[in-house]
Amino acid sequence: MVSTRVPVPAQQQMVLSRCRFRQSSRMCRRTLYHMLDARQTTLKSRLDQPLPDFYPIRMSPLPILLLFGVLMIGPLHGYVTYEVSIVDRGRRYIVSNEYEPFDLEKMNDRCKQRGGYLVQIDDRDEQDKVAGFTSAVPGKGPYFTGLTDNEREGWFYTYNDKKWANYHRFRWFQPDNWYNEDCVEITDWGLNDLACGTNGKYVCEIPI
Ligand SMILES: [Ca+2]
Numbered sequence: 001m002v003s004t005r006v007p008v009p010a011q012q013q014m015v016l017s018r019c020r021f022r023q024s025s026r027m028c029r030r031t032l033y034h035m036l037d038a039r040q041t042t043l044k045s046r047l048d049q050p051l052p053d054f055y056p057i058r059m060s061p062l063p064i065l066l067l068f069g070v071l072m073i074g075p076l077h078g079y080v081t082y083e084v085s086i087v088d089r090g091r092r093y094i095v096s097n098e099y100e101p102f103d104l105e106k107m108n109d110r111c112k113q114r115g116g117y118l119v120q121i122d123d124r125d126e127q128d129k130v131a132g133f134t135s136a137v138p139g140k141g142p143y144f145t146g147l148t149d150n151e152r153e154g155w156f157y158t159y160n161d162k163k164w165a166n167y168h169r170f171r172w173f174q175p176d177n178w179y180n181e182d183c184v185e186i187t188d189w190g191l192n193d194l195a196c197g198t199n200g201k202y203v204c205e206i207p208i
């Protein structure tokens with residue numbers, strides 16, 4: 001960066017100190033005038049210098065250490081981050097960004113830590129919205145919901161509040177309980193029952 005401060009030589013400083021209270025004298029006025037002209041010329045020559053392509057960024061090491069901690073220590077403690085969220089009708093939906101064996105209790109607890117629960121589909125509009133945004137998430141599913149029939153085959157309820165599901169629209173030929181599928185993924189084509197423990201992501205619903 002170009003400095004706009006021009007140092008005053010020691011000899012001129014002496015003249016300045018002598019002329020401090022004698023600015024009306026001809027000698028002092030002439031000296032001060034020449035000094036001012038010389039300083040302006042020096043400053044102009046500095047400002048005329050071409051600018052560098054970029055300036056070095058002075059950064060405190062603290063943010064770098066914090067970022068390193070989040071990246072390295074976080075995964076070691078099983079921390080799950082979320083990559084997508086939308087806000088709709090007073091509820092926020094977020095989806096995990098890691099593929100893990102799906103576990104209703106464990107994933108619902110993680111959603112609780114975020115102030116919500118595994119997503120509960122209440123009507124067609126909500127199912128369409130959640131299906132729409134999960135299909136926009138980079139990477140593939142499955143994206144698990146909080147719906148399950150693990151208590152009684154074919155009777156689906158929402159895991160968090162243990163109430164019968166208000167609404168569910170399965171895709172063609174589903175649910176088929178193929179090899180005992182008791183958890184439910186959401187897709188663009190409708191819901192599908194999958195085996196709990198299948199590797200996938202999950203969706204949390206958070207009231208706001
Ligand atoms: Ca089943």
Ligand SMILES: [Ca+2]
Nearest residue numbers: 176192193194
């Ligand atoms: Ca199925």
